[in-house]
Amino acid sequence: MTLKEIADSIQNELPYEILLGRIDHKSARLTRTVDHDCTVDLLDMRNNAANMVYQASLTLLYIKAVHDVFDEKVRVEVHNSLSKGLYTTIHTGRLDDSCAEKIEKRMRELVDLAIPFEEEVIDRRGMTEHSRSLHRIDQLKLIESATDLEHAHIYTLLDEKELYYSELVPDTSYLKWFEVRRYKNGVLLRFPHQSKPDEVPEYEEQKLLYSAFSESARWCRIMNVETAADLNRLVTARNYTDLILLSEALHEKKIAEIAEQIHREKKRIILIAGPSSSGKTTFAKRLIIQLRVTGLRPLYLGTDDYFREREETPVGKDGKPDFEGLDALDSELFNAQMNDLLNGKKVDIPTFDFKSGHKQFGSRIISIDSTQPVVIEGLHCLNPALTNHISDSEKFKIYISPLTQLNIDSHNRIPTTDARMLRRIVRDAQFRGYPASKTIGMWPSVRAGEEVNIFPFNQEADVFFNSQCLYELAVLKKYAKTLLEEITIDEPEYPEARRMLRFLEFFTAVDDDSMIPNNSIMREFIGGSVIAQ
Numbered sequence: 011m012t013l014k015e016i017a018d019s020i021q022n023e024l025p026y027e028i029l030l031g032r033i034d035h036k037s038a039r040l041t042r043t044v045d046h047d048c049t050v051d052l053l054d055m056r057n058n059a060a061n062m063v064y065q066a067s068l069t070l071l072y073i074k075a076v077h078d079v080f081d082e083k084v085r086v087e088v089h090n091s092l093s094k095g096l097y098t099t100i101h102t103g104r105l106d107d108s109c110a111e112k113i114e115k116r117m118r119e120l121v122d123l124a125i126p127f128e129e130e131v132i133d134r135r136g137m138t139e140h141s142r143s144l145h146r147i148d149q150l151k152l153i154e155s156a157t158d159l160e161h162a163h164i165y166t167l168l169d170e171k172e173l174y175y176s177e178l179v180p181d182t183s184y185l186k187w188f189e190v191r192r193y194k195n196g197v198l199l200r201f202p203h204q205s206k207p208d209e210v211p212e213y214e215e216q217k218l219l220y221s222a223f224s225e226s227a228r229w230c231r232i233m234n235v236e237t238a239a240d241l242n243r244l245v246t247a248r249n250y251t252d253l254i255l256l257s258e259a260l261h262e263k264k265i266a267e268i269a270e271q272i273h274r275e276k277k278r279i280i281l282i283a284g285p286s287s288s289g290k291t292t293f294a295k296r297l298i299i300q301l302r303v304t305g306l307r308p309l310y311l312g313t314d315d316y317f318r319e320r321e322e323t324p325v326g327k328d329g330k331p332d333f334e335g336l337d338a339l340d341s342e343l344f345n346a347q348m349n350d351l352l353n354g355k356k357v358d359i360p361t362f363d364f365k366s367g368h369k370q371f372g373s374r375i376i377s378i379d380s381t382q383p384v385v386i387e388g389l390h391c392l393n394p395a396l397t398n399h400i401s402d403s404e405k406f407k408i409y410i411s412p413l414t415q416l417n418i419d420s421h422n423r424i425p426t427t428d429a430r431m432l433r434r435i436v437r438d439a440q441f442r443g444y445p446a447s448k449t450i451g452m453w454p455s456v457r458a459g460e461e462v463n464i465f466p467f468n469q470e471a472d473v474f475f476n477s478q479c480l481y482e483l484a485v486l487k488k489y490a491k492t493l494l495e496e497i498t499i500d501e502p503e504y505p506e507a508r509r510m511l512r513f514l515e516f517f518t519a520v521d522d523d524s525m526i527p528n529n530s531i532m533r534e535f536i537g538g539s540v541i542a543q
Contacts, residue, residue: 024054051505084102130164216468279400312387412476424483487518
């Protein structure tokens with residue numbers, strides 16, 4: 011019987027619809043037949059791989075609907091995540107608010123018809139022939155440059171054919187939850203969050219994030235690297251030094267602009283937050299250098315030193331100490347000490363001893379003058395509740411995250427969270443001695459914490475800093491590939507490791523990364539940093 015038949019037989023007992031299966035820990039489309047003794051896993055959208063399957067399937071449905079509403083020759087591009095969805099552009103001069111309604115209506119008609127996604131698995135030759143037949147230059151360049159890429163899937167939805175590199179759902183009836191919304195110069199294709207697979211979240215405009223992605227797209231155009239194939243071309247020709255230097259120069263320019271804005275606006279409490287593996291430490295210290303260039307003498311602090319005493323740590327729903335929530339910090343002491351610093355008083359800044367679980371005092375008795383800013387980095391820095399007793403006029407909030415504008419091709423995007431997880435895998439192995447399996451195992455809880463403690467507050471920021479290095483996936487491949495290959499099939503992290511290895515197939519590895527400057531954000535992850543360690 012097929013995985014779909016197995017899933018259908020128990021679907022009524024499950025909370026959410028099954029989208030993907032695994033046979034002996036290897037991903038398998040629900041149409042796959044089970045014909046031998048094996049272990050079967052059935053995954054809904056709460057699983058990361060199944061979530062990506064839903065997004066890819068919904069994207070093909072969306073492209074088909076766009077072509078039905080307009081014309082099959084109209085070009086559609088999928089760019090980046092935004093407002094709990096994907097930001098896309100439709101290259102037609104007839105785009106207005108009614109277009110989104112027509113596209114969504116057509117998508118729902120196709121969903122009601124339960125039309126199958128017909129699949130054909132093809133090798134490199136088949137990939138090339140398919141891309142040539144559709145005049146998809148972006149795909150041809152990828153196939154030519156990504157020599158590790160050995161197979162792909164052609165999916166057909168009625169007369170719509172598309173190349174994908176992972177499984178899709180069996181038919182359109184699985185795609186019940188979505189919203190199509192006109193936004194700026196494009197269209198948002200929105201869908202459920204992993205935490206609530208059966209509802210589209212309430213719309214929330216993310217102007218700051220949109221601006222950051224737009225800036226990232228401009229950077230890509232400046233460097234003439236907009237897809238994985240463009241990056242591979244430079245790596246293969248060993249002509250990537252200029253790309254690295256230009257990418258680093260753009261970072262330095264942006265950091266200098268932020269420092270000038272802080273100086274100009276006379277802000278004194280500089281708050282920096284961002285999700286895991288954003289490069290917060292390197293950014294904070296490079297910002298301090300640029301602030302010093304403006305004539306300021308900043309003080310650097312971390313909120314980790316304001317943890318409550320271990321016996322006062324709040325307990326989470328699982329009965330374990332909750333070190334991630336805001337209540338784990340002694341925010342009363344933090345606010346009092348920051349205000350005392352602003353008022354020119356001497357302050358005994360604590361140092362938290364993680365072994366004993368207690369704050370230690372007496373080693374950092376500090377005062378600052380009326381012009382000195384305090385640069386503070388921490389998980390909750392953008393949460394207004396952390397600094398609720400500090401005047402807003404003193405605060406300058408910075409959100410930092412690596413926003414990956416580089417795409418695989420015009421219809422297949424690179425998820426920012428995958429790029430961050432690769433950073434984390436490499437850094438954990440380099441500096442903490444963790445195997446990749448441990449990092450992958452922790453990642454869902456890390457992501458869940460970010461959804462509660464970081465992402466809801468990114469619109470509080472005055473400035474968004476994109477810490478992506480355009481060349482980084484080619485650099486990280488050399489380090490991450492070996493670590494991922496060490497995960498064995500009997501480990502629970504094996505399926506996710508295989509998915510990430512599949513992702514790395516799109517890139518040609520940079521063997522010699524010695525030209526990456528020692529103050530680069532990348533050095534925080536691969537080693538050799540003069541400021542992050």
